Amino acid sequence: MFRHQFARTLWALLLALIAVVGLSSCRSAVDAQQGPVTGSGPVVRGGELRVGVLGDLSPAKFLQIGTGGLNGHIVANVYDTLITLDHASLTPRPSLATGWTLAPDGLSLALNLRRDVTFHDGREFTSSDVQQSLLAYLAGPWKPQFKRTAAAITRYDVTDPHRVVLSFAHPVGNIFDLLDSAPIIDAKTLDGLKAGRTFNGTGPFEFASWTPNARVTLVRNNNYWGGSPALDKVTFVEGNDPKSLYTRLRTGQLDVVDPIGLTSHDQKLATSRYGFRDIEFTGAESEVYVGVNVANSALADRRVRQAIAFAVDRERIMTDVYQGAGYPVNLPWPKTSPAYDASANHTFTRDVSKAKAILAGLPPVPPIDLDYSSQGGTSRIVAEIVQSNLKDVGITVDLVPNDPTVHSSKLIGGEFSGLWILEHAFAQFTPSTLAVSAYPFNAAKNASNFVDADYAAAADAAWKTADPSSPEAIAAYRRLDAVWLKELFLVEIGVVVQHATASPNVRDVGWDRRVQFHFAGTSLTNPDRRS
Amino acid sequence: MTGYLFRRIPTAVIVLFAASLLIFAVLRLIPGGPEAALAGSDATPEDLAAIRHDLGLDRGFFVQYAAWIGSVLTLDFGTSYQVGGSIGDLVSFGLTNTLVLTSAAAVFAVALGLALSLAATIRPSTWLNTLLTGVNAVAIALPTFVVGIVLIFLFGVRWRLLPAGGTPPNGLTDDLWITAQYLALPAFTLGLPAGAMLARFLTEALQSELTQPYAVTAIATGASRRDVVLKHALRNALPSTITAFGLIVGALLGGAVLVESIFGWPGLGLLTEEGISARDYPLVQVLVLLSVTVFVLIQLAADIVHAWLDPRIRLAGAA
Numbered sequence: 001m002f003r004h005q006f007a008r009t010l011w012a013l014l015l016a017l018i019a020v021v022g023l024s025s026c027r028s029a030v031d032a033q034q035g036p037v038t039g040s041g042p043v044v045r046g047g048e049l050r051v052g053v054l055g056d057l058s059p060a061k062f063l064q065i066g067t068g069g070l071n072g073h074i075v076a077n078v079y080d081t082l083i084t085l086d087h088a089s090l091t092p093r094p095s096l097a098t099g100w101t102l103a104p105d106g107l108s109l110a111l112n113l114r115r116d117v118t119f120h121d122g123r124e125f126t127s128s129d130v131q132q133s134l135l136a137y138l139a140g141p142w143k144p145q146f147k148r149t150a151a152a153i154t155r156y157d158v159t160d161p162h163r164v165v166l167s168f169a170h171p172v173g174n175i176f177d178l179l180d181s182a183p184i185i186d187a188k189t190l191d192g193l194k195a196g197r198t199f200n201g202t203g204p205f206e207f208a209s210w211t212p213n214a215r216v217t218l219v220r221n222n223n224y225w226g227g228s229p230a231l232d233k234v235t236f237v238e239g240n241d242p243k244s245l246y247t248r249l250r251t252g253q254l255d256v257v258d259p260i261g262l263t264s265h266d267q268k269l270a271t272s273r274y275g276f277r278d279i280e281f282t283g284a285e286s287e288v289y290v291g292v293n294v295a296n297s298a299l300a301d302r303r304v305r306q307a308i309a310f311a312v313d314r315e316r317i318m319t320d321v322y323q324g325a326g327y328p329v330n331l332p333w334p335k336t337s338p339a340y341d342a343s344a345n346h347t348f349t350r351d352v353s354k355a356k357a358i359l360a361g362l363p364p365v366p367p368i369d370l371d372y373s374s375q376g377g378t379s380r381i382v383a384e385i386v387q388s389n390l391k392d393v394g395i396t397v398d399l400v401p402n403d404p405t406v407h408s409s410k411l412i413g414g415e416f417s418g419l420w421i422l423e424h425a426f427a428q429f430t431p432s433t434l435a436v437s438a439y440p441f442n443a444a445k446n447a448s449n450f451v452d453a454d455y456a457a458a459a460d461a462a463w464k465t466a467d468p469s470s471p472e473a474i475a476a477y478r479r480l481d482a483v484w485l486k487e488l489f490l491v492e493i494g495v496v497v498q499h500a501t502a503s504p505n506v507r508d509v510g511w512d513r514r515v516q517f518h519f520a521g522t523s524l525t526n527p528d529r530r531s
Numbered sequence: 532m533t534g535y536l537f538r539r540i541p542t543a544v545i546v547l548f549a550a551s552l553l554i555f556a557v558l559r560l561i562p563g564g565p566e567a568a569l570a571g572s573d574a575t576p577e578d579l580a581a582i583r584h585d586l587g588l589d590r591g592f593f594v595q596y597a598a599w600i601g602s603v604l605t606l607d608f609g610t611s612y613q614v615g616g617s618i619g620d621l622v623s624f625g626l627t628n629t630l631v632l633t634s635a636a637a638v639f640a641v642a643l644g645l646a647l648s649l650a651a652t653i654r655p656s657t658w659l660n661t662l663l664t665g666v667n668a669v670a671i672a673l674p675t676f677v678v679g680i681v682l683i684f685l686f687g688v689r690w691r692l693l694p695a696g697g698t699p700p701n702g703l704t705d706d707l708w709i710t711a712q713y714l715a716l717p718a719f720t721l722g723l724p725a726g727a728m729l730a731r732f733l734t735e736a737l738q739s740e741l742t743q744p745y746a747v748t749a750i751a752t753g754a755s756r757r758d759v760v761l762k763h764a765l766r767n768a769l770p771s772t773i774t775a776f777g778l779i780v781g782a783l784l785g786g787a788v789l790v791e792s793i794f795g796w797p798g799l800g801l802l803t804e805e806g807i808s809a810r811d812y813p814l815v816q817v818l819v820l821l822s823v824t825v826f827v828l829i830q831l832a833a834d835i836v837h838a839w840l841d842p843r844i845r846l847a848g849a850a
Contacts (some may be wrong), residue, residue: 056805059615064571141585143570143578196615212614212621213797213805214698237697240804244795247695251687405810409567412574426573439573 005331040274045230047527049506049519052245052257053236055212059196063142065181065425069258070216070236076516077218077234078120079183079201082111083176085513087283088336090430090468092176096125096184096202106466111179113162117225119186120206126161126517132187136176141194145426145437153180173473174430174437183515204229204520214238230523242266242376250274254394255506255524259498259515263376264323270501277506281498282412284325284513285334285428288317290370290386290491291411291420291440295449298366298419303358304395305488308419309348310355311330311393317497318494321381325497331481332427332434332441334495338469339431347485355393367396368418371410374401382493383421411447412439420447428513430468431477435459440490448489455483535838535846543831550823551603551816555596558812564588565612565810586612599816608815613805618817621802629798631703632721632791633783635714639722640779644729649765651730652737653757663730670727675786679720679793686716696795717794721786725779732775736768743767 053069062071083092083100092100097111117125138150149472152172157165168175186191192198199207203225205218216236222228237254239245239261246266248254259281262270270276290312292299299305314328330347333340359365371381380401387397397419402410410416426438435441436459440448443459462476484490498515505525510518540832547767566582583589602609608618624772651663687695689780693716740746740763749759788800795801806814 056614058569061569061571065573071672119786123640140581143574143582145573194615195610211797212624213801215700235700238797239696239795240792240801241795244696244793247683248697248795251691251695253694253697403563404807405563405568405808408571408574409563412567412576412579424573425622437573439575444574445575529603 004462009366044523044525044527047524049231049234049522049524050253050255051234051236051517052239052249052254052261054239054242054245054258056238057196057210057216059194061142062193062405063137063144063182069260069515070238072514072516073236073258074199074207074216075183076203076514076518077205077520078199078203078207079185080117080203081181081183082113082179085176085429087513089128090176092180092336097179102161102466106168108165108167109175110163110165114225117202118223119200119202120221121186121189121200121360123186123188123228124463125184126200127158127164128161129184129187130164131158132190132451133184134182136185136187136190137182144182146174146181146433148436149174149178149433150182170464173463173468174433174463177429177433177437180512191424204518205234209232224520226520229520231519232527233277234519239447246270247375249276249368250504252503254503256500256502256509256517258517259500262501264321264325264378264499267325267499267501268323271499275504277502277504279500279502279509279511281500281511281515283334283336283428284511284515285336285495285497286423286425287329287427287495288322288326288382288421288493289332289440290493291416291422292448292489292491293412293414293416293418293485294487294489296368296418298368301362303493305360305491306348307355307358307393308390308395309488310350310351310358311389311395312348312491312493313350313389314493316351317382321378321385322494322496325499326494328494329492330518331484332424332490332492333431334428337427337431338474339427341478341481344481344485348491350389352392359394365395367398369400369416370397370418371400371402371407371416371420373404373407374421375404379421380387382466386419386421414445414447414449416447427495431480432459432462432465432468432473435480436463450487450489452483452487455480455487458483535683535844536835538837539831539834543827546822546827547824550827551600551820552596554816554819554823555599555765556592558810558815559592561630561807561810563810565812568809568811569612599813601608603817603820608817611806611814612811613809613814614811618814622799622821624819625797625799625802628698628703628788628796629791629800632714632717632796632798633780635718636699636725636787636790637780639718640725640729640783640786641776643722643726644733646736647726647730648733649760651734652741652764653760655756667730668725670723671731673724675720675724675789676793678723679716679790682716682720683793698795698797716789717796720793721783721790725783728779729772729776733768736771737764740764740768744824770840 050399051073053073055070057070057074062075080096082095082097084095086093094113096117098114100109100111113125113127113130113492119125134150134153138147150170152169153166155167186200189198189200196210204221204224206221208217208219210216215238218234220229220232239248242261242263245254245257245261249257249270271278271289271313290308292305292308294300300337318324318326318328328345329347331341370387372379374380383399389397390397411422422440424440426434435443440446443456458476458479462473462480465473465476467473499508502509507523507525508521510521512518537827543561557827564583564586565586566579570578571581587595599609608622610616611618611621640748647663647667683695686693694713697713699705699713703710737760741759746764749763750756787798788803790796791798791800803815803818806818
């Protein structure tokens with residue numbers, strides 16, 4: 001009996017010893033993923049940058065802006081564009097094009113191209129790649145936002161392999177927005193790109209692998225014309241939920257999370273309490289607004305829309321919901337836009353008595369639907385505040401949650417019955433882009449069912465002015481402003497400045513006006529943190 | 532038996548056909564279409580029409596159905612609208628991850644169920660039984676998302692002992708110890724209620740066995756309760772518990788959808804969720820049809836086994 005017990009105890013001790021020795025010699029998944037939480041120093045080459053993003057790669061909408069963060073980050077790091085737009089102004093900066101000349105009549109643009117550029121497969125970049133890329137940009141399957149601009153190019157002169165001349169049907173004020181956005185792709189592997197198999201660009205990183213629903217890995221392009229990047233590789237880790245990305249950032253599983261990957265609250269928490277670095281995208285703003293269907297009989301009277309504009313508490317929304325990451329406006333322009341006019345933004349501030357006075361002279365307003373997207377949660381809070389604001393002035397609003405696809409579908413079809421909450425972009429580009437490329441502002445057909453000959457003429461005049469900062473262009477933007485402030489088919493709430501969050505271990509994260517990361521100049525202060 | 536098979540198999544085929552038609556139709560009744568998900572909010576109605584045309588969604592319902600079912604019958608599941616890759620590859624990747632997660636959860640559930648049940652049966656002290664019953668009740672009652680979030684907070688964020696979510700960076704097979712650490716929290720979350728339920732089934736079966744004459748006699752003649760339980764009662768209690776375990780495994784596969792979402796584990800659950808939100812018709816059709824097919828095949832196999840065992844079943848209707 002005693003022998004049995006002794007033998008059993010011996011076995012148990014032996015197993016415990018094996019377990020302890022075994023476990024101590026094994027790698028910890030947590031240790032393998034963690035880096036230092038503080039640190040700075042010189043640029044060190046090497047290492048893997050792990051970037052958290054929401055949603056997977058989607059080749060079918062590869063060249064569309066804002067429809068999936070991962071698409072944009074791959075475009076920005078695997079491909080190059082002809083020019084890049086400066087963050088502080090709309091000045092074009094050289095990229096694959098080293099210089100350019102716009103004809104005095106605005107009907108052609110000659111671009112000189114770099115001679116030392118090769119695609120990742122070793123093929124030389126030439127002017128015909130510019131033509132093929134812009135034609136592929138137009139042809140799809142993707143539906144990119146600058147296609148009206150691309151469609152205005154009537155001829156490509158590519159006789160010189162290092163110079164391309166674009167001819168236009170009319171002066172195109174936002175041509176540099178297109179050249180900043182359309183990546184130079186390899187037409188020979190276009191079918192592979194459409195199928196999500198081949199990503200052959202000229203950019204600082206080469207596409208290495210894609211595990212759907214999990215991760216995309218890029219590796220350094222040692223032959224990059226702009227100099228070999230410091231990072232060995234960049235891994236985009238896909239998350240399906242902002243909370244999950246926040247947790248993984250905090251626990252060291254991620255180094256950076258892109259702006260749509262975290263809520264404003266978590267972003268603020270990470271930077272203010274836990275020492276993470278804030279990356280502010282001033283120059284890549286979006287705008288939150290209340291859309292108005294003017295075909296709804298309750299909203300057809302412009303005075304009702306004015307009462308709504310006076311009722312909305314923009315300050316509260318920007319402070320409480322967006323945690324101060326932005327500022328209230330009446331017009332869509334961010335402060336970085338040449339069309340920004342601070343004085344116009346005082347036209348409508350919350351004034352309950354004024355709104356009530358306007359409504360007092362009108363028939364009672366029946367209950368109105370207010371649609372919002374159920375994704376995330378920010379839209380719901382904004383919708384609830386707007387609902388409360390409108391109740392203060394005597395307008396009853398019924399909230400209608402939609403999943404993102406239904407919300408998009410209603411927007412494009414002009415099927416919101418009354419009001420809706422959404423964010424739009426494109427005011428951060430050349431101002432005329434807003435009226436020709438952003439559907440809510442589209443003069444020909446928009447979600448508000450607002451059609452007006454003056455508005456269409458003002459949008460056209462702005463677009464067809466060759467120099468977007470000329471006095472003629474500024475006058476055209478003022479005409480658009482006047483229509484928006486008078487007609488109020490969109491009631492702007494505020495400009496939202498995007499923020500990304502990074503570990504202190506990460507240095508020099510680049511970005512562009514489409515809220516895409518550029519990692520060509522990024523490095524890690526301690527790249528050997530993991531084996 | 533052959534006659535029975537001739538009667539039973541066509542029924543299964545008809546069920547699958549009806550299910551495929553239903554799946555195909557129901558997906559198209561969901562508001563919003565794939566064109567809206569693909570085009571984004573800055574598209575125009577013309578863009579939507581162009582995408583519908585490219586995807587073949589402007590053709591008649593039965594033309595679309597015939598094209599889809601024809602390709603499925605040749606095992607060509609088509610291409611995902613959103614991801615663009617082969618649906619066969621996407622599903623096999625997701626299925627592998629889901630099976631790994633549910634297998635780990637099932638192993639944990641069995642270990643937990645056995646441990647709790649044997650502890651409660653071998654040492655039937657009042658306090659231990661009360662404790663185990665309480666633990667059992669809490670484990671079954673706690674929603675999966677609560678357990679998952681608490682575990683992430685404690686083990687991932689507060690103590691930093693285990694990864695807070697995701698999958699091993701170098702794949703599941705690169706380092707099994709790393710994989711085990713990534714699996715620990717989701718498998719525990721998924722397996723906890725299953726283990727508790729299993730413990731209840733097994734405990735009841737063991738208690739029942741201990742009232743049988745052979746067990747009463749053995750204990751009366753001086754055999755230890757532990758020996759009686761481990762050497763005799765357990766063996767007799769297992770068959771009914773295994774039947775219950777089969778049902779629990781089915782529930783594990785269903786529960787994996789939520790756990791995958793909480794822990795960012797890229798299995799079939801996440802794939803289905805993303806497919807539905809993007810209105811990725813071909814992907815969701817294949818995923819739902821796959822689950823219906825598995826269910827129908829299991830039913831068919833069970834019926835055939837029953838018929839083989841029981842002549843009354845296989846001969847019924849043959850006359």
